Amino acid sequence: MPVVTLPLGGRILSGATIGPGPGATMPGVSPATPTEPPLVAGGYRLSEEQVLLRDAVRTLATERIAPRAADIDRTGEFPWDVKELLASHDILALPFPAEYGGLGSDLLTVCLAIEEISRVCATSGLILAVQELGALPILLGGSVEQQARWFPGLASGKRLIAFALTEAEAGSDVGAARTRAVRDGDDYVIDGSKRFISHGSVADLVVVFAVTDPKARKSRRLSAFVVESSSPGFSVERIEHKMGMRGSPTAELAFAGLRVSATNRLGEEGDGFGLALRTLDRSRPGIAAQAVGIAQGALDVATRYARERTQFGSPIGDLQMVGAMLADMAAGTEAARQLLYKACTEIEAGAPDASRWAAMCKLVAGDTAMRVTTDAVQVLGGYGYIDEYPVERMMRDAKLTQLYEGTQQIQRLVIARSLVGRDH
Numbered sequence: 470m471p472v473v474t475l476p477l478g479g480r481i482l483s484g485a486t487i488g489p490g491p492g493a494t495m496p497g498v499s500p501a502t503p504t505e506p507p508l509v510a511g512g513y514r515l516s517e518e519q520v521l522l523r524d525a526v527r528t529l530a531t532e533r534i535a536p537r538a539a540d541i542d543r544t545g546e547f548p549w550d551v552k553e554l555l556a557s558h559d560i561l562a563l564p565f566p567a568e569y570g571g572l573g574s575d576l577l578t579v580c581l582a583i584e585e586i587s588r589v590c591a592t593s594g595l596i597l598a599v600q601e602l603g604a605l606p607i608l609l610g611g612s613v614e615q616q617a618r619w620f621p622g623l624a625s626g627k628r629l630i631a632f633a634l635t636e637a638e639a640g641s642d643v644g645a646a647r648t649r650a651v652r653d654g655d656d657y658v659i660d661g662s663k664r665f666i667s668h669g670s671v672a673d674l675v676v677v678f679a680v681t682d683p684k685a686r687k688s689r690r691l692s693a694f695v696v697e698s699s700s701p702g703f704s705v706e707r708i709e710h711k712m713g714m715r716g717s718p719t720a721e722l723a724f725a726g727l728r729v730s731a732t733n734r735l736g737e738e739g740d741g742f743g744l745a746l747r748t749l750d751r752s753r754p755g756i757a758a759q760a761v762g763i764a765q766g767a768l769d770v771a772t773r774y775a776r777e778r779t780q781f782g783s784p785i786g787d788l789q790m791v792g793a794m795l796a797d798m799a800a801g802t803e804a805a806r807q808l809l810y811k812a813c814t815e816i817e818a819g820a821p822d823a824s825r826w827a828a829m830c831k832l833v834a835g836d837t838a839m840r841v842t843t844d845a846v847q848v849l850g851g852y853g854y855i856d857e858y859p860v861e862r863m864m865r866d867a868k869l870t871q872l873y874e875g876t877q878q879i880q881r882l883v884i885a886r887s888l889v890g891r892d893h
Contacts, residue, residue: 519578526585529558530593538590541716542862547671548716551593555586556626564601564608569620576751577813580758584806587762588769591866592716594762598755599668599717602874603630605748606676606693610735619674619695631672632752633663633722634745640665641879643678643745644687648724650679650694657681657694657734659727662706667873669720670705673698677724678745681738691741695733702727713865746824751816753827753874757809757834760870764802764838767845767863771795774849774858785848794848798841805830805837828875828883835877838867 515523534551541548555561563579565571579601587594604623607615622628639645648661659679669675674695681692696703706721736744772795775786785791812830816823842864846853853860871877 515577515581519581522578523581523585526560526582527588529554529560530586530589534586534593535589538593538859539856539862541590541592542713543715543856545710545715547668547718548593548596551590552596552626552629555593555596560586560597561600561626562624563597564604565620565624566608566616569616569624571620571624575813576754576817577810580754580809580813583755583758584762584765584809587759588766591759591763591863591869592714594759595667595714595717598752598759599632600626600630601755602748602752603632603668603672603674603676605751606632606735606744607695609747609751610693610740610744611695615695615733615735623674628673629668629671630674630676631666631668632748633666633669633675633677635663635665637662637664641876644690644742646678646680646691648677648679649683650677650681650692650729652681652731653728655731656728657731659694659696659702659724659729661724663722665709665873666720666722667717669722670708670718675703675722676735678741681741685739688742689739691745692738693735693741693744694729695735696724696727696729700727700729712868713862714869749874750823750827753831753880754809754813754816756870756874757805757812757830760831760834760838760867761802761806761809763863763867763870764798764805764834764841767838767842767860767867768795768798768802770858770860770863771798771845771848774852778849791848794844798844801837802841805834808833822887824883825887828880828887831870831874832877832880832884835867835870835880838870839864842867 533554537548537551541551559572560582562571563574563582565573567573579597583594583598586597600623604620607619619630623630634643634646636646636648638647648659648663650657650659659677661679663669663677666675675698677694677696678691679694680690682690702725704723704725706723709719709721711719772786775791775795776784778785781788786795809830812826815826820826842860845860846864849858849860852858856862875883
């Protein structure tokens with residue numbers, strides 16, 4: 470594998486070997502460069518560093534992660550080798566400030582990396598997305614001391630972090646959470662449970678949102694705490710068996726008299742609800758990036774298949790109905806990508822309607838991924854329905870982008886409320 474320089478700090482993308490190695494390909498995916506997205510994003514051009522990073526991550530994903538994707542899906546096991554690969558190439562350092570060993574990248578740059586990894590393996594793209602998601606509450610609400618305590622290990626990839634907000638009876642209705650955190654001297658004692666927590670069983674740290682004042686209004690009931698998964702009273706009750714993203718463990722967590730220091734609370738009591746919403750404003754674009762990557766991967770496979778598969782004496786891509794499907798898939802994918810890039814720049818610039826931008830890009834990208842992957846299966850016909858080609862996996866993975874970090878219906882509510890001037 471040629472040495473590829475990762476910009477934004479001079480790190481090197483090279484060396485780490487996982488899977489079959491250079492030259493190996495995923496069935497149905499050409500090792501050649503996929504359909505090139507343009508450099509223009511939201512009325513400007515990606516910087517030279519962003520283009521270099523995008524291309525470097527693409528090379529790494531194609532040569533090292535793609536050969537592992539089918540096996541990760543088949544076994545349903547967390548890909549520790551891919552995590553180590555991303556850590557050793559400082560891709561997991563992208564979201565973290567430079568003073569703590571990170572690369573200090575902006576939101577768009579992080580999303581470019583998530584997109585390129587997800588093009589070949591959505592589970593692997595989620596490793597970076599969840600690492601960013603879990604760290605965002607510390608970045609947005611943590612003190613300098615807290616960031617100095619936790620960020621170096623997270624930026625290096627030596628430690629993983631998860632975000633524990635959802636409960637069995639508190640999904641879209643975040644304010645209905647029941648997990649309690651009761652003050653006891655210099656500590657809090659946490660009791661309760663969380664459901665559908667991405668990487669909950671493999672994370673070293675978990676940001677837990679718990680009720681500290683049950684009598685307060687919903688927006689002031691919650692507080693956020695950084696919890697060590699090794700703490701007494703922390704347990705993983707079960708791992709969900711999922712339709713897609715099978716290598717990413719989704720866990721149910723339980724807390725039984727778990728004691729955490731008050732120094733692990735992020736911000737003041739009652740800040741948790743607002744902190745969660747601000748976190749989602751910056752994390753939803755990561756899920757949109759994952760969706761765009763899935764769609765692009767499916768489009769790449771379908772396009773190559775349509776060029777090579779011959780029926781009625783010519784490639785099926787020459788048939789008007791198949792060609793029209795590919796055109797719609799390409800247009801939809803590019804539209805979702807451009808909305809994502811624009812949303813990233815608006816959110817990064819501190820736009821007052823950041824929630825709307827985050828919701829719009831996730832809504833459009835998630836729906837696009839589902840539509841494009843479904844059409845990719847159709848283009849491949851019977852071959853699309855079996856695991857000889859990756860599009861059936863991509864279709865299963867795409868569905869989750871319409872569900873987690875806020876369902877598509879919630880995204881529509883956020884957008885609609887922003888239009889008519891209502892708060893969350």
